[in-house]
Amino acid sequence: QVQLVESGGGLVQAGGSLRLSCAASGSIFRISAMGWYRQAPGRQRELVAAITSGGRINYADSVKGRFTISRDNAKTTVYLQMNSLKPDDTAVYYCWVPVGSTSVYWGQGTQVTVSS
Numbered sequence: 200q201v202q203l204v205e206s207g208g209g210l211v212q213a214g215g216s217l218r219l220s221c222a223a224s225g226s227i228f229r230i231s232a233m234g235w236y237r238q239a240p241g242r243q244r245e246l247v248a249a250i251t252s253g254g255r256i257n258y259a260d261s262v263k264g265r266f267t268i269s270r271d272n273a274k275t276t277v278y279l280q281m282n283s284l285k286p287d288d289t290a291v292y293y294c295w296v297p298v299g300s301t302s303v304y305w306g307q308g309t310q311v312t313v314s315s
Contacts, residue, residue: 221294
């Protein structure tokens with residue numbers, strides 16, 4: 200089992216910045232990647248950014264150059280620095296942690312609202 204605790208999020212004006220954090224505990228030795236998804240009202244959940252245990256990083260095209268994913272040295276906490284935020288970035292952001300080959304854990308979700 201893996202437990203995830205998210206923090207960050209909130210309300211910000213367009214052009215502003217926010218930082219999300221997700222701390223993992225439990226069976227962390229089997230974590231294969233960490234990342235962030237988001238889901239806006241009426242839309243499907245989509246990948247925002249992810250980092251593998253080997254350090255490979257992927258970003259959604261819509262956030263490239265504005266968002267940065269990183270993690271701590273222990274590889275138990277993942278961060279998402281979000282700059283130049285746009286109203287289209289408004290969504291609930293979920294921490295995503297695949298474990299082993301069959302399990303996926305999700306954070307509780309944190310609301311990010313960007314006003315124009």
